[in-house]
Amino acid sequence: MARQKSDCLLLVLLLCIEQTTSMSGYMQGWLTTGDHHNLLRQLPRVYPSTGGGRGVHINIDKNRRYQTMEGFGAALTSSAAYVIHNSPEYDEIINELFSPYSGIGISYIRLPMGASDIQAEAPYTYADTPWDFNLDHFSIDKDRHFIIPVIKKALRVNPTLKIMGTPWTAPAWMKTSNKLQGGQLKWDANINEAYAKYFVKFIQEYQREGIDITAVTVQNEPLNGNDQYPTMEMSWQQESEFVKHHLGPAFRSNNIQTKILLYDHNWDNTDYANNILNDHETSQFVSGVAWHCYGGDKSAPNKVHNSHPNVDMYFSECSGGTWAADFSGNLMWNAETLFIGQPRAWTKTVLLWNLALDENHGPHVQTNGGCKTCRGALTVHTHGGYTKEVEFYLIAHLSKFVKPGAVRIDSNTGQNINTVAFQNSDGSVAILVQNSGSNSQDVTIQVDNNNYIYNMPGHAIATFQL
Incomplete structure (x- = not known):
């Protein structure tokens, strides 16, 4: 009996060796x-x-x-989470997107911290009670409608999924505009302290849900002051001061390990990140710089990397839409510019905009501006079924085969x-x-x-x- 068991183990070993040999041969x-x-x-x-x-x-x-890669994927906006959560193919879509085995193994998502420009519900932040400096009324309850359930289901099929949190705006009472649209963060020490606490509580509340936030960017598109949807302008001087005196120290004192990323805007401005990184008092808290595709040249991350080689580069947003309907043209531009061009420019991620939208490029809250023609990587049809768009295949060509921790x-x-x-x-x-x-x-x-x-x-x- 022992001899028979030994022979079986030897046979399994030989089969494994044979399989490894054949795999390495083609x-x-x-x-x-x-x-x-x-x-x-x-x-x-x-x-x-x-x-x-x-x-x-x-x-x-x-x-x-x-560089060592961290992952590939897209943004889980409010609208993306809504269409996935409410689809009859909910489980199938989660497996299709996130499973490393039966799906394409998406390994990194970007998560708006409250309101963004593509919104299934009325825009909100986590601290909409005015003058609540201690954030006693801070709440992520609205994320529990469908965003958190989708993330939890994704984590069940891919437990190593990474998440980048990004605010489109601070709470209205913290801003010069006194509304979610437009304006700047009020330059007041109490406001700045409260806003730093806002990031800390976001990370801590998500941790209580069993969801780790890998990184946060300080502000989505800080040079975009559009007043038709949630935005907030933040000069490089403001961002530097906020990180140096408030956000960085708040993370340190609360033992927050989440990475802080700068800029999160277009390739056409490399001075913004370089100016901040030149200040060591700020850069000591900074892990990286995030980039968007809507202006400038794809080599921009490489230029900042050359100036600050110890700071990581991330590509965090680009969207397709009805303005670019040609499958072949989209495949070629995205492959060359983003999925090949960005890793070659030292980025550790390639993330697109919406993970999924419906056939009407939404859903959208009518009172919220923003892109009404953007395309998701999946189009999830209102009455069932879904379509894999060109962005799905582009993501798949890296996420399915290049695992987190891979080295370029x-x-x-x-x-x-x-x-x-x-x-x-x-x-x-x-x-x-x-x-x-x-x-x-x-x-x-x-x-x-x-x-x-x-x-x-x-x-x-x-x-x-x-």
């Missing part, structure tokens, strides 16, 4: 094409070429290592072939390749002295895994 791939004919379609195995390479050579150098490694680009490569903690390598040209091209991926040749269709992206 490359797997998943393809999405602009013509919509291939949507994350698994490709036949690619075995090493015995006769050298051809076409565009992509050299993967595991020894040249860059060196890869080259050229001749309409754009690439970014990563090595996961288990040693596996994932490479996202884009052919931005209209014609197919042979590409040779060179890894560990092996050449893997694949004929890459035009206007396509593929993730290869070894």
